[in-house]
Amino acid sequence: MNIAVIGTGYVGLVQGVAFADVNHNVICVDKAEAKIKHLKDFCEGKRNDLPILEPDLPRLVKENYDKKRLVFSTDLKEAVRQSQIIFIAVGTPSNEDGSANLAYVQQVAKEIGAAMNYSSEEPVYKVIANKSTVPPGTYKIVHDIIAKETKNEFDIASNPEFLAEGRAVKDCLRPSRIVVGTANAKAASIMEELYAPFKDREVSIMFMSNIDAEMVKYASNTYLASQVALTNAMANLSRELGADWRKVLEGVKKDIRIGRFVYAGLGFGGSCFPKDVRELIHTMEQHRPGTKDLKYLKLVIEQNDAQKGIFIPRMEKYYNSLKGKKIAVWGTTFKPETDDVRESAGLHMIKELLLKGASVSAYDPSGSEQAIYILSLDEKLKPYLARLSFASDMYEGLKEAEGIVITVEWNDFRNPDFAQVKKLLKKPAIFDGKDILNPKQMEELGFDYFAVGRPDVLGHTKA
Ligand SMILES: NC(=O)c1ccc[n+]([C@@H]2O[C@H](COP(=O)([O-])OP(=O)(O)OC[C@H]3O[C@@H](n4cnc5c(N)ncnc54)[C@H](O)[C@@H]3O)[C@@H](O)[C@H]2O)c1
Incomplete structure (x- = not known):
């Protein structure tokens, strides 16, 4: 299948390479010209490093580029024209109030819509798949922006990404799960065809509504972040009591209901947990203000800030x-x-x-x-x-x-x-x-x- 991935960062680049590696034709697009030049220079042997560090990524980029299944471009318009599925994989950083900044997603949606207005003998139909982490309900905003730009047919698939940096290649080649949110059978069948090569890797593809899929991502990250905060609260107490949390864990971990985020540390960081919990707090403030649920989520962030x-x-x-x-x-x-x-x-x-x-x-x-x-x-x-x-x-x-x-x-x-x-x-x-x-x-x-x-x-x- 022909795919465009808009945004060539930690998510877009690795996921784009993973799709190329299972024989899809992938155009990775970024507006940052220096990044695209960097990637092309790497592929042509003019430099040895990629813009990001991820184990095994250089080998896979080079192999798939050489097999002509992976190209890099700044030309979003042409990438959209050539592709059946267009992924949005741009950043959604925090605004001052904790909400997700959707400016990059909205800008890309507008550009995709405008780029769909080309003349073609066949009717134009695209699936716009969103991999950026976006607040539940964003699929409607993206839909409306694109619909304003084009009369051509399209559907939105909400397809959150669960890769973890540092093991992103492994996670994309053998994902823990594939979540696809869409209301439309045609889009669902196109996404199923896209992910078919991953099925024999014992991965389940789950279809659900767009809003369910968008919520899966926030629920997952908030569970993990909350577990880190709880772990650190108990580790801090262990130290005060003269207990060794590593020893305590030997007993605790035997309970299979308890997860993997159980090692003490200086709190969670990175580009996802803090910003995604802050966004969920913002959403909770709008829909469940004044509740203990909201207070609980706020405490996760407060515990984490203190832990650092x-x-x-x-x-x-x-x-x-x-x-x-x-x-x-x-x-x-x-x-x-x-x-x-x-x-x-x-x-x-x-x-x-x-x-x-x-x-x-x-x-x-x-x-x-x-x-x-x-x-x-x-x-x-x-x-x-x-x-x-x-x-x-x-x-x-x-x-x-x-x-x-x-x-x-x-x-x-x-x-x-x-x-x-x-x-x-x-x-x-x-x-x-x-x-x-x-x-x-x-x-x-x-x-x-x-x-x-x-x-x-x-x-x-x-x-
Ligand atoms: N990093 C992770 O571990 C991870 C994991 C799962 C989900 N996510 C989510 O995926 C999304 C992307 O995260 P990331 O870490 O890859 O971000 P990133 O900042 O590394 O990359 C985003 C890229 O998008 C490009 N971009 C921005 N606007 C553009 C435009 N108009 N046209 C073309 N390119 C444009 C930027 O130049 C940048 O290269 C975020 O919503 C994030 O929450 C991230």
């Missing part, structure tokens, strides 16, 4: 004051195996440390560039940015530092060369924001060790 700063008072107590101290921060991405730093615990930690008067030496295997860019946009931080530096390897920034904060579980951080770490640090202290190190080993090696859901270990102070 959970180490700060503990650090202030340990160091007496953070003013003038140099602290190394390992991790700026919101999870491992991605370069995405949006709303990450690492960025939050860097900001708080700078505002408290510390100087920060940060390191991340892939997120430094994006971190520098995002932090430099923050007006409040501008006077303090001279106290921030980025190291090019995980040990470089440790010299003269009085401690390390680990904010994300990159594999490199799980088992560093502790002898080198100890030699470089001015004070051997580690604040482990993902509870990934071994407290007993830390004590034996003479580190002061602080975790989220475990009692403190004073291997250095007590020695």
Whole structure:
């Protein structure tokens, strides 16, 4: 089938490649000319990297480009003309009030509608499939915008995306589920044909109404975000009680009704959970104002915001004051195996440390560039940015530092060369924001060790 994917970001690029990989012809479109040039240059061997970091993505992009099943373009009009299904995969960031900003989706809908007005011997009929995460009911808005632009026939399929960054290729090639919301049998059968190659991978395709499909995405992300908040609340209490949350979990996890988001940390970040829960709160405010349901959702965000700063008072107590101290921060991405730093615990930690008067030496295997860019946009931080530096390897920034904060579980951080770490640090202290190190080993090696859901270990102070 011929497909256009509008928006070539984390979702559009990976999903476009996955469709090409099962033998569909895919045109990936983006309005960002530099991004399309970057992708073309990569495919033609003029550069080695893609605009985003995702395991296995470079190989698949190259293979499908070489087989001429995948092309990149800025020409939305031509892509729409050539395609039976047009995916919308543009961003829906938060507005100030927490609602989803639909400006990009609306703009693309308008352009798609206008692009459908070409002359053809066959009647023009398209399925517009929406992969962007949009508030329930948005399908009507998209429908009306397109209908204003064209008299040609089309249907809207709401087809939310469930990939997780860092494992996006795997998730798209073997999706956990395929959700298609549409009121129209013809659109449903076209979407079924599109996804048919995935059926023999034991994936179920679920058909439902547009609004149900749009709601599936918010319900899924809010469940997961809520589980993270609950996990962290219990991990924080475990530490206060002298219990080790990792040990507690060994017992808790045996209950198969309990999910996978059970590891303690510095809160959820990324481009989805925070913004999607905020949007659901906004929708709840309109439809169920003043309810405990609304209060509950707000608490998920409040718990998470507090969790990102959970180490700060503990650090202030340990160091007496953070003013003038140099602290190394390992991790700026919101999870491992991605370069995405949006709303990450690492960025939050860097900001708080700078505002408290510390100087920060940060390191991340892939997120430094994006971190520098995002932090430099923050007006409040501008006077303090001279106290921030980025190291090019995980040990470089440790010299003269009085401690390390680990904010994300990159594999490199799980088992560093502790002898080198100890030699470089001015004070051997580690604040482990993902509870990934071994407290007993830390004590034996003479580190002061602080975790989220475990009692403190004073291997250095007590020695
Ligand atoms: N990132 C994830 O893990 C993930 C997972 C599931 C769903 N989603 C949802 O998918 C959507 C896209 O997310 P993303 O992370 O891929 O966003 P992104 O910011 O990485 O990519 C969006 C792309 O759309 C392009 N774009 C914007 N307006 C355009 C236009 N008028 N014409 C052509 N291109 C245009 C931008 O240039 C950008 O390259 C969001 O709604 C998000 O919530 C994201």
